[in-house]
Amino acid sequence: MRPRGTVLEPPVYPLELSRVDLAPYREGNTGIDHVHSFDSGVPGPHVMVNALTHGNELCGMVVVRRLLDAGIRPRAGRLTLAFANVAAYDRFAHDALQWRFVDRDFNRLWSDALLAQDHASVEARRAHALAPVLRTVDRLLDLHSTWHAVLPFFVLSRLPRVRRWADHLALPARQLLLPAFRHEGFHMIDYGAFADPHADAIGLIAECGQHFAGASARTAWQVTIRFLQACGSIDDGDAGRLGLEPVETRPIERYEIVQPVIAATDALRLTCSYAGFVVFPAGGVAAYDGQAPVLAPFDGAVVLAPRPDPRAGQQAFAWGRRVAD
Numbered sequence: 001m002r003p004r005g006t007v008l009e010p011p012v013y014p015l016e017l018s019r020v021d022l023a024p025y026r027e028g029n030t031g032i033d034h035v036h037s038f039d040s041g042v043p044g045p046h047v048m049v050n051a052l053t054h055g056n057e058l059c060g061m062v063v064v065r066r067l068l069d070a071g072i073r074p075r076a077g078r079l080t081l082a083f084a085n086v087a088a089y090d091r092f093a094h095d096a097l098q099w100r101f102v103d104r105d106f107n108r109l110w111s112d113a114l115l116a117q118d119h120a121s122v123e124a125r126r127a128h129a130l131a132p133v134l135r136t137v138d139r140l141l142d143l144h145s146t147w148h149a150v151l152p153f154f155v156l157s158r159l160p161r162v163r164r165w166a167d168h169l170a171l172p173a174r175q176l177l178l179p180a181f182r183h184e185g186f187h188m189i190d191y192g193a194f195a196d197p198h199a200d201a202i203g204l205i206a207e208c209g210q211h212f213a214g215a216s217a218r219t220a221w222q223v224t225i226r227f228l229q230a231c232g233s234i235d236d237g238d239a240g241r242l243g244l245e246p247v248e249t250r251p252i253e254r255y256e257i258v259q260p261v262i263a264a265t266d267a268l269r270l271t272c273s274y275a276g277f278v279v280f281p282a283g284g285v286a287a288y289d290g291q292a293p294v295l296a297p298f299d300g301a302v303v304l305a306p307r308p309d310p311r312a313g314q315q316a317f318a319w320g321r322r323v324a325d
């Protein structure tokens, strides 16, 4: 029997960000809807800031709109600003989880083999349209958010050069390393040169906080300014004018996922904050699945990626661990 008062009900998250019509941004200058690209004429990397890989993740949309509205142009190289899955975003409803995508997850289909099998789904058609641009990108920042108000973190591959970039940016300081084996499919940051150990392309996902929170958009903005500055797309003066704020430096924390926790009931509730990154000793009770305690399987087990409203048979969260390097 579960001790009374030991679990936390998932918080309700108010909609603090406006869902605006992106039709004024549809016609870019690339021939691809909702993709805008600016070439400085000066040698430098092709940098891309991407929003709305998932249709209900609003912070990236706020950032890319703000960059376009500010008329930002790169001082070196090329800068591409994109809203990826506008079809899903256009169906967005605050209380509906499903508009993460229309037909399939846009962030699980990024391999040429997978794309060759699908010319029909909304997301694959969009990926086919974006792929020629993506193949020329040297530095990709893909802006995301989470259902729960999880503390901000980068998601990245294990390639040393990518880890060095995330370390250098240092905001967010938490990093989640992708597993070597992708059982769910391939992310945009897994595509082509981003995953090639011999290339020098950098792809980073920034998870900036809760989908609907104003704080997520502020975090995404600071991460983006730092990224553009590190890429040389903007200089220090530009960054200051764009509102770069000093952040409290904190040590880099790297995590990896060890195993998923599959709910046995429709009533799995955490005993700890849904903000994630909570550490448990072996045998610590992290959740109750109905009446059954969910125990930490090893010392230092970390609650990662709590999912919204998990049902029996679905992943509720993942056990992870801190990794030294």
Ligand SMILES: [Zn+2]
Pocket (backbone or CB within 6 Å): 053, 054, 057, 144, 145
């Ligand atoms: Zn996402």
